Amino acid sequence: MRGLLTVCSAVLVTVLTVAGPVPAAKAAEPGGGDIGEALRHVPGLTVVDEAPAPDGYRFFRLTFTQPADHRDPDAGTFEQRFTLLHKDFSAPTVAYTSGYNVSAAPNRSEPTRIVGGNQLSMEYRYFTPSRPRQENWADQLTIWQAAADEHRAVQAFRALYPGKWLATGGSKGGMTATYFRRFFPHDVDGTIPYVAPNDVIDEIDSYNRFLSRVGDDPGCRTALKAIQRDTLKRRDEFGGLATADAAKKGYTFTTVGSLDKSLEIAVIDAYFAFWQYQKQSDCATVPKAGAPAAEVYAWFEKVESLTTYADQALAPYVPYYYQAAVQLGSPEAYDGYLRDLLRYPGADVPESFVPKSIERPPFDHFAMPDIDFWVRTQGRRLLFVYGSNDPWGAEPFRLGPGSRDSYRYFVPGGNHGANVAQLPPDEAAAATATIRRWAGLPPAGPEVTARSAPAGFPDFDADPIMTARPRL
Template identity: 65%
Template sequence: MHSWFKKGLTAAVAMLAITGLAQPVASAAPGGAPEDITVALKKIPGLKIVSEDPAPTGYRFFKLTYTQPADYTNPKAGTFEQRLTLLHRDVTAPTVMFTSGYNVSESPNRSEPTQIVNGNQVSMEYRYFTPSIPAKTDWHKQLTIWQAAVDEHRIVQAFKSVYHANWLATGGSKGGMTATYFRRFFPNDVNGTIPYVAPNDVVNEHDSYNKFLSKVGDPGCRDAVKAVQRDALKRRDELGGLVKQVSDQKGYTYNVVGSLDKAIELIITDTYFTFWQYQPPTECANVPKPGAPAKDLYAWFEKVDSLTGYADQEGASTIAYNYQASYQLGWYETYDAHLRDLLRYPGTFVPWTFLPKEVKRPKFDHFAMPDIDFWVRTQAKDMLYVYGEYDPWGAERFAPARFPWSDNHVYTVPKGNHGAKIAQLPADQAAAATATVRKWAGLPEQAPDARTFSAPSAPAGFPQFDADLMMIDRPKF
């Protein structure tokens, strides 16, 4: 065990004792009647009900804040208010702990595991995403995967005083990474973990992504996307005029990346990755041919990877992610060999390019991800990973332990992208994965029979697509 981890763990245990986690909360009012959930929530130390908002029939939806220490290794660092939401159905139902790894959604959406188990859902905003930021920031000490894992641990333990049934953890993309890290540091907090499309960058700047991208999908589609990238770079002045017009209308600036021209080049360079990340194979037919009208080319980029995406105003919400990628999470190599003769800013598609000057670039932590990877490969249990066959982020994926007692699973959605879900798997695999999730939730398993499986349907009032399962935004997680 690394000395930094032992020191942090000791301090965290002390802090948790000071803050008094998981104090018992009464589950019934006098006379044996069920206690109203608002009464139970108000008994959780540090939890504040901000509002109760409309929710579909049979559910209640709360916006909350929870007081968290800014630094679990330093009790003098103060506290901050972390945003949460709660979708409540029944205190006797299973509960799913969800995070996107970014901001928390303020809508009563349900992650897929919550749909499968018809449970409650607690959703957490990741620390350092607005407004869940300490008044006095210390990025290097406070914005680490371990500090965030302790945040999640405290929340789960606090809510277990109300929700006594089984708990699951989940998240998509960076949220799937977060769910994995949470389980690594607190393996006994939940009964099962379901990470979706979670990258596993064990060795930073490894070429696994480029190898994947060179073979993904149909060769004709790969060639078409490469051709439109080259065409866009050759016509950057023409496209730049359109981008400037839109930017002026919206008040966009490009001080962080350095210039509008550089921002456009970075977007175009990364479009190949983004296309395969989010677009279905049917979109291959819609890739513009070289020489297409500028307005058609601009419209295509708006759908795939907006040319204004690296404006200061667009990137402000993901500065914390770019810091983490620069510090612990890692990054992917740029797939740009076919573009290098057209580039004016080669080698600048790196996470620290997107950090404002007031945020100092950190020294990369080469121990954090190998530690996670080793734990997942050797000690993890009750983990179910879902990936998309065409999703570039799956080029380096988690490979959980395969011991008889591990009960770990990895599924891949055929031709799936960064929105891959259990419901998109072949019917027999979807049924088996659903049965596993239900088992971990303490519910009767559904037989893995392709003839009886159907995807969970949304009750009245819920959208069929639960948007807060994925952070479909820049950057690519």
């Protein structure tokens, strides 16, 4: 396997040079000039509008013309949505992506807060509206194409921001930041991926072993399994509530096949979703088997809605499920204790959530091992943060003998919102100092990692883009 990974890595390296030319912006004088005027000199960039921003910042909504296929100039272009939070031309700049849509609010990621810098946020290709008119999912929606998008963006903006650059993102965004660094290792000076899964070999799954022992309280795990079983035993009762809810919202279930199938998959997922986003203290909120249906339904709405897999709820995330089905991989369903109650065993897989009208190529078994191999053998200046109770951390990125100036931290009891500020004080201080060093800044006091954003800034972790379905 090692030889195969080496060959795969070498093949991928050879294709990195074929991306289209990067637009050259007119250089701005660091510390001076008007950012609004400077943006108008970036080829391919359109300033959609300037929105209100907290004192000391300016906030712009932008689009940037990208090749639909970085290897095929004849495939056309599309407009990719960006936002820019500008502080100073000479400040460090953070390239951020959630891996999904771009937020329209002037939020700051934690690394941006730590370095007090600018932030360029990018929407991931194929998430509406950042999608080519002539779609070609198999050729255009790959981790390399998305990395090439980020490469062109960073190169285009580097003329405006010649200082240090960092890349970051949470969850799928953390994966994206890692892939970007693998394919274009010299574009930024450091990468901080948050809660980024590393599903190296899809058939070898560590998630279920993790889920069988997650948390400090075995009674919580038992209670979760009990309410799942009770819900499936009372399927008609809960199905009636879900049917009424779906009718009110105008939901249909063509992609998964039926509301009943959607309900069953959601019940399976609820155990995973609970540990992903809830806290250990929320174990007390788990309803007891036999509780009134309305009470249980309301609990599922908080943890994993029983209408999660409606067509209308799935639509924004189809590009993610497609990627999970063809490159990223996914956890196997944790449902062994429910098997006697299942009507659709084996349905809880990404393929179930991709419309049949979208053709899928065979699964790429080389993509994730290549990334993992690069991190362990060539990774430089990477800082991974995970939550110890987050199921997505069951298969984390691993550092190896070739990783240099790289670090990995776990927040004790942390979930999918884990960040540097939640680490034990000595680890938080060390991680903060590392991030600031990569940004060319001196160490700072612990207040820099405060979880609450400064006055005027929305809390980034409250952004619905970060917490909405899908699980990742």
